[in-house]
Amino acid sequence: MRFSALSVFLEGLRGNRGWKPAWRNPDPKPHYDVIIVGGGGHGLATAYYLAKEFGITNVAVLEKSYLGSGNIGRNTTIIRSNYMLPGNEPFYELSMKLWEGLEQDFNYNAMVSQRGVINLYHTDGQRDAYARRGNAMMMEGVDAEMLSREQLMKMAPYLNFNHARFPIQGGLIQRRGGTARHDAVAWGYGRGADMRGVDIIQNCEVTGILKKDGVVTGVETTRGTIGCNRLALATAGHSTVTADMAGLRLPIESHVLQAFVSEGLKPVVDQVITFGMGHFYISQSDKGGLVFGGDIDGYNSYARRGGLAMVEHVFEQGISMVPGLSRSKVLRTWGGVMDMSMDGSPIIDKTPISNLYLNTGWCYGGFKATPASGFCFAHLIAKNESHPVARELRLDRFERGYAVDEGGKGPQPNLH
Numbered sequence: 001m002r003f004s005a006l007s008v009f010l011e012g013l014r015g016n017r018g019w020k021p022a023w024r025n026p027d028p029k030p031h032y033d034v035i036i037v038g039g040g041g042h043g044l045a046t047a048y049y050l051a052k053e054f055g056i057t058n059v060a061v062l063e064k065s066y067l068g069s070g071n072i073g074r075n076t077t078i079i080r081s082n083y084m085l086p087g088n089e090p091f092y093e094l095s096m097k098l099w100e101g102l103e104q105d106f107n108y109n110a111m112v113s114q115r116g117v118i119n120l121y122h123t124d125g126q127r128d129a130y131a132r133r134g135n136a137m138m139m140e141g142v143d144a145e146m147l148s149r150e151q152l153m154k155m156a157p158y159l160n161f162n163h164a165r166f167p168i169q170g171g172l173i174q175r176r177g178g179t180a181r182h183d184a185v186a187w188g189y190g191r192g193a194d195m196r197g198v199d200i201i202q203n204c205e206v207t208g209i210l211k212k213d214g215v216v217t218g219v220e221t222t223r224g225t226i227g228c229n230r231l232a233l234a235t236a237g238h239s240t241v242t243a244d245m246a247g248l249r250l251p252i253e254s255h256v257l258q259a260f261v262s263e264g265l266k267p268v269v270d271q272v273i274t275f276g277m278g279h280f281y282i283s284q285s286d287k288g289g290l291v292f293g294g295d296i297d298g299y300n301s302y303a304r305r306g307g308l309a310m311v312e313h314v315f316e317q318g319i320s321m322v323p324g325l326s327r328s329k330v331l332r333t334w335g336g337v338m339d340m341s342m343d344g345s346p347i348i349d350k351t352p353i354s355n356l357y358l359n360t361g362w363c364y365g366g367f368k369a370t371p372a373s374g375f376c377f378a379h380l381i382a383k384n385e386s387h388p389v390a391r392e393l394r395l396d397r398f399e400r401g402y403a404v405d406e407g408g409k410g411p412q413p414n415l416h
Contacts (some may be wrong), residue, residue, distance in 0.1 A: 003109075022191040024194055024200070025202065027223075028199065028223055028226050030227060031228065033058040033059065034058070034060075034228060034231075034381060035060050036059065036062070036232045037233050037242055038234035039067045039202065040071060040234065040236060041185055042236070042373045042374055044067070044068075044186060044200075044374070045371060046359070046381070047061050048189045048378075049379075050198075050378040051197060053375070056382055059193075059198045059199070060198070060199045060200075060228075061190075062201050062226075063202050064222075066203070067190050067202055068183060068187065071237070073183050076281065076367075077285075078177070078283065078368060080177035081176075082117060082133065082144065085405075085406050087404035089140045089142065092365070092372065093140060093142050094375070094376075094389050100114070102180075102185075105192075108184065108187065110180050110181055110184040111184055111286065113286075114176050116272065117273075118147065118171045118172070118272065119173075120170075121170055122166045122169060122276050126276050142174070144173075147170050147171045148170050151170075156273060158268060158269075159273070159321060160320065171276075178271075179285075204221050204222060206219045206220070207220045208245050209246040211246065214354060216355040216356045217355075218231075228355075230357065233356070234360075236337065236362065237336070237339050239339050239360035241302075248356070250347075251342045251347075251395075252360055252413070253414070254300055254301065255298070255300060256296060256297045257295075257338045259336070260330055261292075261332055261333075262290040262292075262328045262331055263288075263289065264288030265284070266288065267288070268284060269283055271283070275320070278317040279317070280292065280294045280314060280317035280321060290325070294313065295314070296310075296340070297335075298414050302337055339366075340413035342403070342413055343403035343406075344415075345361065345393060346360070348380060348386070357381055372389070375387070398411070
């Protein structure tokens with residue numbers, strides 16, 4: 001069933017009794033052309049594009065819990081392509097273009113809102129750095145605009161412009177950036193893949209990877225052995241766990257990233273705004289809650305909960321930027337397990353093990369990259385070669401000395 005204004009109207013007249021489940025709940029088949037481990041945004045997007053763009057439909061997505069139970073449902077929903085380095089900017093701009101047509105493409109309301117993303121600057125040095133970033137963006141055909149203090153005061157008068165230590169001088173805005181509803185992205189991709197014959201198998205945990213003569217032949221799961229011609233890992237913060245089943249050690253650490261949402265408020269934050277003198281970002285959801293986050297907790301963990309020290313740190317930065325936050329109440333907080341790479345940039349590549357493909361290392365950028373990640377990973381699996389915009393995101397770049405260090409912070413995951 002395709003969604004449309006007419007179908008919604010007719011179902012309303014029928015008492016909404018004609019809707020069908022968004023996807024099937026099939027039993028696993030003995031063998032697939034492609035198995036994707038991980039039923040989050042990247043795994044589902046990969047399955048969708050494999051079926052839609054490359055005609056590969058004998059595909060299974062294996063999820064140890066329910067569809068979208070991982071980081072795709074545990075993030076601050078920001079989409080943007082305001083990157084600078086050649087290895088990142090074309091990739092994230094492809095993702096931005098896919099976001100812009102996503103809802104029509106997979107026939108699902110993902111609530112994509114291009115409300116703009118503003119990066120604040122507080123010093124002359126930051127201003128120059130953002131000017132360089134904006135110029136690099138425009139050289140790639142991406143929109144970027146420097147905002148003066150006066151322009152910002154009209155757009156966001158609630159900001160603390162006269163902070164004694166971090167006065168706001170201006171900002172860099174990408175007007176095409178914004179937010180999308182994270183859950184709906186997972187549901188849209190899952191529904192679209194299922195409509196094209198992909199099997200989405202929930203509550204099916206992979207417990208081992210089968211190899212014969214150095215070639216991957218299938219997986220052991222809690223629902224039995226399943227064979228495959230190609231195996232793709234898209235397990236985010238648990239990438240090191242699944243890769244270890246194949247005897248592969250990754251340049252990845254797992255860290256917890258917390259996020260928060262306030263009680264519902266009247267509309268106040270029209271854009272996504274980031275604090276230039278700390279790692280803090282905020283937007284407002286359609287339900288009125290202020291959605292915000294900051295740094296990773298800084299210690300390795302697979303637990304999807306964070307520590308109070310980082311809660312305090314994030315709140316301090318938020319109140320420094322928006323003093324009015326001190327008068328709102330936090331409704332809930334949650335944590336996601338991040339796959340932090342050594343240079344802060346992702347990995348989409350074949351592995352040294354035949355028939356094994358890898359999608360990991362997303363750090364803070366996983367949600368915004370969902371469409372391009374799925375498209376490029378599907379291209380890699382289908383054609384056995386990297387998509388042009390993902391050629392610098394290879395697994396062996398650390399060994400070759402070709403790191404894609406967007407932040408210029410060095411080879412340490414917790415710094416990114």
